[in-house]
Amino acid sequence: MTRARNAADAIARHVTLEVGSLDRVCLNVYQPQLQTSGSIAVFFRSHRRERMAFSALTAPMTRAFATAAERFEREEAVDLVTFRKGERKNNRTQQNLRRWCGG
Numbered sequence: 001m002t003r004a005r006n007a008a009d010a011i012a013r014h015v016t017l018e019v020g021s022l023d024r025v026c027l028n029v030y031q032p033q034l035q036t037s038g039s040i041a042v043f044f045r046s047h048r049r050e051r052m053a054f055s056a057l058t059a060p061m062t063r064a065f066a067t068a069a070e071r072f073e074r075e076e077a078v079d080l081v082t083f084r085k086g087e088r089k090n091n092r093t094q095q096n097l098r099r100w101c102g103g
Helices: 007-014 037-047 055-076 089-101
Strands: none
Touching: none
16 A cells, blocks of 8 residues: 555545535545554654653543534534444434424
8 A cells, every 4th residue: 555645645545525515514634644653653753842752641632622613613603413333324314304494
């Protein structure tokens, strides 16, 4: 398997965009350079300028992201839907659409 040289290359070879409606936006990111413990250590030491890489460093990043998402939800008055592990997002979305649209 060849590794993509840049984001455009990765998208061209691995991402398909299919738009059925504009009722939702889902973003999934695959970052192969963060798939090993060594790569994660490099990320924290080089990119985040941490002296050591350990799992506790991810918590503040996660909290900051969650806080920003909650602030966006509140300020823009959008519904935030949380999915259960293994739940098919399309099935849940279709159920919500039927309920919201009276169908």
